[in-house]
Amino acid sequence: MGIAHTRWATHGAPTDANAHPHFTEDRKVAVVHNGIIENYASLREELINKGYHFTSETDTELLAHLVADVRKQMGPDPSWSVIVSCALSLVTGAYGVVFMFEDEPDLLIGARKGSPLILGVGEGEYMLASDGSAVVEYTKDVVFIRDGELVEVRKSGYRLRTIEGISTRQVSIDEDVTNPLVQLEVSLEQIEKGGYPHFMIKEIMDQPNCIRNTCRGRLYQPMQEHDSHPPPKWDIRLGGLNTKVQGTEKTALEAIAGADRIIICACGTSWHSGLIGEYLIESLARINVEVEYASEFRYRNPLLTPKDVVVAISQSGETADTLEAIRIAKSNGALSIGIVNCVGSTIARDTDAGIYLHAGPEIGVASTKAFTSQVMVLTLLALNLARNRGTIEEEYFCMLCEELHCFPEYISRVLKTATQIKTISKFFRMAQNFLFLGRGIHFPVALEGALKLKEISYIHAEGYPAAEMKHGPIALIDRMMPVVCIAPKSDPTYDKVKANIEEVKARNGDLLIITEEGNHDLDKFAGDKDFVIRVPTVDIVLQPIVTTIPLQMLSYYVADLRGCSIDQPRNLAKSVTVE
Structure with missing residues (x-):
């Protein structure tokens, strides 16, 4: 018999006297x-x-x-x-x-x-x-x-x-x-490093399999049956949303599709995936979406009605503030939906319906594969809602499904930039500050890139909408401030982001640009201390996953070169189960 505990300090410093039991x-x-x-x-x-x-x-x-x-x-x-x-x-x-x-x-x-x-x-x-x-x-x-x-x-x-x-x-x-x-549903192999120096890089490299598992059984081509109308070329089935909502004849998916408003509650990295979900659901399904920090939502006496849906996103399914957001939703009669990775977690049990990520155990404190799996689940949800509501053309729906089907291969191509990013990281390892810029659906990617860098390398980093650079951050840009710009050419704001890049260059800022393969407009910016990383060309609504992964690798290699504790960064915990 014995008891022991690895402590995350809340009261008192991390000392022997304060250690458990x-x-x-x-x-x-x-x-x-x-x-x-x-x-x-x-x-x-x-x-x-x-x-x-x-x-x-x-x-x-x-x-x-x-x-x-x-x-x-x-x-x-x-x-x-x-x-x-x-x-x-x-x-x-x-x-x-x-x-x-x-x-x-x-x-x-x-x-x-x-x-x-x-x-x-x-x-x-x-x-x-x-x-x-x-x-x-x-x-x-x-x-x-x-x-x-x-x-x-x-x-x-x-x-x-x-x-x-x-x-x-x-x-x-x-x-x-x-x-x-x-x-x-966990194997011992999944919680071992498998030859990698850190869990974080193992989990980054595992993302093709994770995305494949997230889509398995959900993204499919219906079988052709005799004596029937031809089935749709592609379909999406989210089994966790097929359950009937208590007291109604509607499924959870139908209730979400008919909601007046969707409120996404999350913390940290999950909040960033929620912001991407807002762009996806509003643009594809045309439902009003709000994204809230769960820690703020629970204390501001929010206005909720039974026509609202609260979506709780959490890798662990145990995040204290997000759990409380669910309780508030239920007490106000709103439908609660969970998007979690850990099967059987409290959020999975307490919500009315939900979707599992099936990303496998994530051991590294800095979330990587869970984030991209969250974005994939939100993409599938947005497409499912759009088809249910009739807000998407069938041809466009099928084209997006085709691209989603190929996503494990797209991610594998992104991961082949690891050697390039490792080399680039040597130029940035001594930086004291970073600025990450993106617009539209890539603004949350900028936020996530900044969070990853500060979490594991201890470098101060900020994510900003690129257009807001003129409203303050531009004052900080000089040769000591690296700037990461997410600039896919297919983005409708590409020319404006390109102008922001010119402004950074005019102030001697060092640049790292993420753009698509085949886009050579930005080659002129590549130099001794300016770099361009290219990712596969996909539709704008699917880009966040492929543009995020290079930023995950950048954070990892910079932190490794700085000798940081990558899997267990100081003062951080994998699952925040306290306020």
Whole structure:
């Protein structure tokens, strides 16, 4: 029996004293905790006034003393489950927590509220963890602990109940009870580097397969049947949206197609994919779309009606702010849709319907393949909605589907620029600032490129709409400020972006330009410190994936040359499960 935790600091610096596990003063109860206790200050003061001594600055240590105090008040008779439940009932905030007890060495108690927790069930062994990738080496059989549930784990089995004490699910050696096990769709090979120096570059290079998996079974050519009208040349089927909306006869897809407004809620990289989704859905399906930071949406008392649809995008499916956005949507009668990568995650379970990315586990903190898979899912959704609403010509629809079918090959061609980008990165590795410029559907690509660079290389970078350069950023441009311009010739604003490039050159800024193969208009800008990277020519609405991947590789190689911790950048976590 044992417990351990890799800590992302919320209260107190990352020091030995603040490291988990934390103990009661008599060291008879140990605890590890992922989350944040919001009423930590008042509870800590109350416990100090009662004579409890704190040895760390963390909110986790509070949980140990709180359990000790509850037991002191209740006496030794109640079970540890009752004591832990009573202690947790006093806590406000989010937690995934596991307790261990000296007087019952074969007992672990786990509980969750707003922070993920799973139970891995192996042959004669149990494991509590916050993510399936932590247990897949030992077992693929897991139980997803539900929000507000507590689990008792012993050698003989496990029992689940609500934190309030109501029994929910139970499995033991002696009882014939329906097993709530779910099998993880993850292999050990997927969470190993496979010969690559870092997970990030492995995941970048895996994107042709990821996009293929995202489209598999969704983008297809219907079979020709005898004695029937010829079927459409291409079709898109999103099975997760075929479920009926509760209380209606409509499928989720039909409800989205008939919505007054779609609100996309997300954080970080997922927010950038949401911005691309806004361009796609509005231009193809002609539905009003708003994109919100989930952290802002949840606190601004948003106006929602049952005619609205809230789409939550999250790689992990556990992002705290995005989860709260779903709860707000449901409380206002709006339909909630999840776009997540992790099967069985809280967002996947709590939304009315959804679409999985099927990108496979993403281990590197900086999201790469999940982002492009999110954009692909949003593209499929936009096309599906457009056809449902009759806002797209069949010929154009089929042409886009043909290009989507070829996308794994297009991405493979982009990845062949890796050697060129690695060489380019040597010129930029010492830069202190970067500016990324794009217009229209490429503005979110500029934002994403800047985010990737700052996340893993620790270089300050900003993404801007190219036209806004004149409204401030142009003052910063000189020979010490590299500027990345996303300038596909097929973009209707190409000539205007080209003018922006001229303005950068006139101020001695170093340039990196992303454009299509065959576009030689920009060759004159290529020089000793100015570079042009070419990507496959695809329709404008499909360009974000092929223009993003070079920026992912740029970020990776610059960070590698700077000796940065690429897979685990400082101060960042893969899944932000606290506010």
